[in-house]
Amino acid sequence: MHRRIAHPVEVTLFSITVRDHVMVAHSFSGEVFGPAQRLHGATFVVDARFKRVELDQDNIVVDIGLATQELRAVLADLNYRNLDEVPEFAGINTSTEFLAKHIADRLADRVRAGALGVGAHGLSGIEVSLHESHVAWASYERDL
Amino acid sequence: MHRRIAHPVEVTLFSITVRDHVMVAHSFSGEVFGPAQRLHGATFVVDARFKRVELDQDNIVVDIGLATQELRAVLADLNYRNLDEVPEFAGINTSTEFLAKHIADRLADRVRAGALGVGAHGLSGIEVSLHESHVAWASYERDL
Amino acid sequence: MHRRIAHPVEVTLFSITVRDHVMVAHSFSGEVFGPAQRLHGATFVVDARFKRVELDQDNIVVDIGLATQELRAVLADLNYRNLDEVPEFAGINTSTEFLAKHIADRLADRVRAGALGVGAHGLSGIEVSLHESHVAWASYERDL
Amino acid sequence: MHRRIAHPVEVTLFSITVRDHVMVAHSFSGEVFGPAQRLHGATFVVDARFKRVELDQDNIVVDIGLATQELRAVLADLNYRNLDEVPEFAGINTSTEFLAKHIADRLADRVRAGALGVGAHGLSGIEVSLHESHVAWASYERDL
Amino acid sequence: MHRRIAHPVEVTLFSITVRDHVMVAHSFSGEVFGPAQRLHGATFVVDARFKRVELDQDNIVVDIGLATQELRAVLADLNYRNLDEVPEFAGINTSTEFLAKHIADRLADRVRAGALGVGAHGLSGIEVSLHESHVAWASYERDL
Amino acid sequence: MHRRIAHPVEVTLFSITVRDHVMVAHSFSGEVFGPAQRLHGATFVVDARFKRVELDQDNIVVDIGLATQELRAVLADLNYRNLDEVPEFAGINTSTEFLAKHIADRLADRVRAGALGVGAHGLSGIEVSLHESHVAWASYERDL
Numbered sequence: 017m018h019r020r021i022a023h024p025v026e027v028t029l030f031s032i033t034v035r036d037h038v039m040v041a042h043s044f045s046g047e048v049f050g051p052a053q054r055l056h057g058a059t060f061v062v063d064a065r066f067k068r069v070e071l072d073q074d075n076i077v078v079d080i081g082l083a084t085q086e087l088r089a090v091l092a093d094l095n096y097r098n099l100d101e102v103p104e105f106a107g108i109n110t111s112t113e114f115l116a117k118h119i120a121d122r123l124a125d126r127v128r129a130g131a132l133g134v135g136a137h138g139l140s141g142i143e144v145s146l147h148e149s150h151v152a153w154a155s156y157e158r159d160l
Numbered sequence: 161m162h163r164r165i166a167h168p169v170e171v172t173l174f175s176i177t178v179r180d181h182v183m184v185a186h187s188f189s190g191e192v193f194g195p196a197q198r199l200h201g202a203t204f205v206v207d208a209r210f211k212r213v214e215l216d217q218d219n220i221v222v223d224i225g226l227a228t229q230e231l232r233a234v235l236a237d238l239n240y241r242n243l244d245e246v247p248e249f250a251g252i253n254t255s256t257e258f259l260a261k262h263i264a265d266r267l268a269d270r271v272r273a274g275a276l277g278v279g280a281h282g283l284s285g286i287e288v289s290l291h292e293s294h295v296a297w298a299s300y301e302r303d304l
Numbered sequence: 305m306h307r308r309i310a311h312p313v314e315v316t317l318f319s320i321t322v323r324d325h326v327m328v329a330h331s332f333s334g335e336v337f338g339p340a341q342r343l344h345g346a347t348f349v350v351d352a353r354f355k356r357v358e359l360d361q362d363n364i365v366v367d368i369g370l371a372t373q374e375l376r377a378v379l380a381d382l383n384y385r386n387l388d389e390v391p392e393f394a395g396i397n398t399s400t401e402f403l404a405k406h407i408a409d410r411l412a413d414r415v416r417a418g419a420l421g422v423g424a425h426g427l428s429g430i431e432v433s434l435h436e437s438h439v440a441w442a443s444y445e446r447d448l
Numbered sequence: 449m450h451r452r453i454a455h456p457v458e459v460t461l462f463s464i465t466v467r468d469h470v471m472v473a474h475s476f477s478g479e480v481f482g483p484a485q486r487l488h489g490a491t492f493v494v495d496a497r498f499k500r501v502e503l504d505q506d507n508i509v510v511d512i513g514l515a516t517q518e519l520r521a522v523l524a525d526l527n528y529r530n531l532d533e534v535p536e537f538a539g540i541n542t543s544t545e546f547l548a549k550h551i552a553d554r555l556a557d558r559v560r561a562g563a564l565g566v567g568a569h570g571l572s573g574i575e576v577s578l579h580e581s582h583v584a585w586a587s588y589e590r591d592l
Numbered sequence: 593m594h595r596r597i598a599h600p601v602e603v604t605l606f607s608i609t610v611r612d613h614v615m616v617a618h619s620f621s622g623e624v625f626g627p628a629q630r631l632h633g634a635t636f637v638v639d640a641r642f643k644r645v646e647l648d649q650d651n652i653v654v655d656i657g658l659a660t661q662e663l664r665a666v667l668a669d670l671n672y673r674n675l676d677e678v679p680e681f682a683g684i685n686t687s688t689e690f691l692a693k694h695i696a697d698r699l700a701d702r703v704r705a706g707a708l709g710v711g712a713h714g715l716s717g718i719e720v721s722l723h724e725s726h727v728a729w730a731s732y733e734r735d736l
Numbered sequence: 737m738h739r740r741i742a743h744p745v746e747v748t749l750f751s752i753t754v755r756d757h758v759m760v761a762h763s764f765s766g767e768v769f770g771p772a773q774r775l776h777g778a779t780f781v782v783d784a785r786f787k788r789v790e791l792d793q794d795n796i797v798v799d800i801g802l803a804t805q806e807l808r809a810v811l812a813d814l815n816y817r818n819l820d821e822v823p824e825f826a827g828i829n830t831s832t833e834f835l836a837k838h839i840a841d842r843l844a845d846r847v848r849a850g851a852l853g854v855g856a857h858g859l860s861g862i863e864v865s866l867h868e869s870h871v872a873w874a875s876y877e878r879d880l
Contacts, residue, residue: 030401035439037725041617041633041674046218048277050225051672057617057633061726074334075397080440081338096627098617109219113174133336149613150582150637151179152224181581185473185489185530190362192421194369195528201473201489205582240483242473253363257318293469294493294870295323296368325869329761329777329818339816345761345777349870384771386761437757438726438781462833467871478650480709482657506766507829512872513770541651545606565768583611584656622794624853626801685795689750727755728800 029140032077033065034084038091042099042110049109055100060115061147062091064123065157072135082132090122112146116156120144124160173284176221177209178228182235186243186254193253199244204259205291206235208267209301216279226276234266256290260300264288268304317428320365321353322372326379330387330398337397343388348403349435350379352411353445360423370420378410400434404444408432412448461572464509465497466516470523474531474542481541487532492547493579494523496555497589504567514564522554544578548588552576556592605716608653609641610660614667618675618686625685631676636691637723638667640699641733648711658708666698688722692732696720700736749860752797753785754804758811762819762830769829775820780835781867782811784843785877792855802852810842832866836876840864844880 041057064087066078094102099110108114120142127136143157185201208231210222238246243254252258264286271280287301329345352375354366382390387398396402408430415424431445473489496519498510526534531542540546552574559568575589617633640663642654670678675686684690696718703712719733761777784807786798814822819830828834840862847856863877 029445030405030442031444032401032442033440035726037727039628039632039634039725041631048218048220048223048225048279052615054672055617055674056615056672057635058615059633059635059725071399071401074336074399075402076336076399077401077442079336081336084439096630096632098631111215111218111220113176113215113221114219117174135336149615149635150611151228151613152177154174154176154221156175157173179582181583183484183488183490183581185487192362192364192367192369192423196471198528199473199530200471200528201491202471203489203491203581240486240488242487255359255362255364257320257359257365258363261318293471293491294467295372295469296321298318298320298365300319301317323870325871327772327776327778327869329775340759342816343761343818344759344816345779346759347777347779347869384774384776386775437759437779438755439757461877462837462874463876464833464874465872480650480652480655480657480711503831503833506768506831507834508768508831509833509874511768513768516871543647543650543652545608545647545653546651549606567768583660584609586606586608586653588607589605624794624796624799624801624855687791687794687796689752689791689797690795693750727804728753730750730752730797732751733749 029067029069030071030077031065031067031143032080032083033063034080034087035061035063036084036087036091037061038095040094040097040099040110044109044111046109055098058112058148060112062087062119063145063147064119065143065145066136066139067141067143068139070138072138074135076135078136078139079133082136086123086126086131090119090126093122112148112152112154113156116144116146116154117158119146120156120158124158127160173211173213174215174221175209175211176224176227177207178224178231179205179207180228180231180235181205182239184238184241184243188253188255190253199242202256202292204256206231206263207289207291208263209287209289210280210283211285211287212283214282216282218279220279222280222283223277226280230267230270230275234263234270237266256292256296256298257300260288260290260298261302263290264300264302268302271304317355317357318359318365319353319355320368320371321351322368322375323349323351324372324375324379325349326383328382328385328387328398332397332399334397343386346400346436348400350375350407351433351435352407353431353433354424354427355429355431356427358426360426362423364423366424366427367421370424374411374414374419378407378414381410400436400440400442401444404432404434404442405446407434408444408446412446415448461499461501462503462509463497463499463575464512464515465495466512466519467493467495468516468519468523469493470527472526472529472531472542476541476543478541487530490544490580492544494519494551495577495579496551497575497577498568498571499573499575500571502570504570506567508567510568510571511565514568518555518558518563522551522558525554544580544584544586545588548576548578548586549590551578552588552590556590559592605643605645606647606653607641607643608656608659609639610656610663611637611639612660612663612667613637614671616670616673616675616686620685620687622685631674634688634724636688638663638695639721639723640695641719641721642712642715643717643719644715646714648714650711652711654712654715655709658712662699662702662707666695666702669698688724688728688730689732692720692722692730693734695722696732696734700734703736749787749789750791750797751785751787752800752803753783754800754807755781755783756804756807756811757781758815760814760817760819764829764831766829775818778832778868780832782807782839783865783867784839785863785865786856786859787861787863788859790858792858794855796855798856798859799853802856806843806846806851810839810846813842832868832872832874833876836864836866836874837878839866840876840878844878847880
């Protein structure tokens, strides 16, 4: 049995999203992955969505130039790499959903470090989506 | 007057989405449908999104191979059919939004029956979107 | 530290979305905008999403014909204009996120005025997304 | 054995393309069609491409407003119909590729009749593409 | 100086295209490739376009079911592989454009072997496009 | 009367395409443009396609890094500008199709000047497409 609420939680919410991509090799461990246990690769088209409840004094969610630059910087640490050889990911299945969280968390670090500008401290959340093909994608959303 | 909350509910949430399509004929009953009261058809490009709060022990939301297979199985019951002649839909307007719910509910049945694997019991929700054209789509989301 | 809830709020929710576009000129005020302080322009591909908790008696969220027509009417007030010269926007940065709110609010006005039909009074919310390019978009969601 | 030319034919060529869609029911005759022999349906997202060698005196290929209007008019004759019951198509498999030709030919009729403006007499060709899903489309190109 | 022809070559041409994808790892040799000299990976969304001058007796270009099946079979030989370790590609830069030709040539082999049906012998050409990201793709076209 | 050839010209042809975008303001002169005679704007998503008959010694059409960089450089001259005030375009309708030619010609200049590398001298043609919305785009193709 499911409890149903009459109306969803009322919210007013702004967001902006910027898109970039990253090209990596990796392999997975576990029978569930079938042929993807072999070393293979993927292009991930990455959408980083920044949310906030009210716009800042410039009437924006966040400086889209800085958002684009910082997403690119986060992806640069992964781009053109074999993730199986990245020490930080040793023993980890770098699934699309895991990478969505990894990228969202690194973006959150940068927001907190001020890299997206002072106004970015008013952001309420980040959602990162990774498109691995035209028929499959994953996402992770978190608070800030 | 609307009550506004200062911050949206804090969540941490993963999802994966798989895409397939189905081609059906149908007609609608009711003046609101205008020329769509005539027998016509649609391609629905169907996105099935599976959500969960924490990843499973393989570091994934759900086995994407099984998710793809079960979505295809659910759509196979509708594909290349005239929905006006499907007994289950007798007297029902098989609108895009209704079909989104129908497909989500059938996927939920399969999750509960174990067809998406044992790990899928950790899923928290399903969202199904049906794109009926490049300028219109519908969605339905529900808990699991 | 973030408070984490074990499961997101349980909801059952339908939506339909219609897409149109608008082509405008404008300029921005503020150093954060860099070269976009110059008069330039944008095509905004606009997605208007209408939400409700239960379908109406015709088994739909809203009359998609009326939704399309009213979105077009709202956009017609902006289309082929220099927003810097629209009195309503004097002194305002007509950012993508601001315009998403503007369009959502105008659609909400039309819902309340009955322009989307009597059934539209059952709508629970509107979300408007504006795609300004293949790599950037903004959205605003609000209750009804 | 194939004759290979060292360089493709040199051309200078302009085009504009407009997109619309149509929703139809139909069935196919012939074992090659498998389950598509049953009455089913499709949304066809239709791209009509108009080509010419030199731009007209307004610096355009064709009036995009008229092109959009005439494509819509051609599609209106098919929209929300069961093509099996259209006398013109009696005994014909209304395949995606056949419909691409049908639409291109009707557009060519309208160009010749002057419906796309006087300048449209300088058009050199039409290409029509019909997207039947996210994974399949067909096209037909012809001279004018 | 370029020779310009008054009108492009007159053609009447049908095509159908089917889409699938493949996920591979590889590395490149040559300074021009920069960081892509490292082992990395890609998702290639693959469009296989089949062309012919007149439709067959079923009013189609080719059996779309067989086209889809044979494209999948060709891609299966590459899918979830490290192309650096495929003997056929030893010492070869498996660039996107090279892979487009490889896939087109394998499809041509299958057409000639009858795998796409007897009617497929009337095909005049194949074009294969590989999308490596949302901002880059390659294609190769050849006769049959 | 049109001459029809039994088979299209036989070709073997490679291409790569890179995508970027530009945001401009402009107005048009001429009744055919209707409300677009007013100052308005557009985002143009720009696809630059480079063609050649045989791959170079690195097994590529052109250095995709240089192609991306030079497309960006060409667009930088237009980006965030009011084209009505660009001296080069004085008295010219900067239609989507005209801009496609302008960008293609500037890219051709850069190819000839060696900016895309020595290998780029083997390119046979360029095609530039500008998407002005989700329902309209234009293209121009030329030899090199």
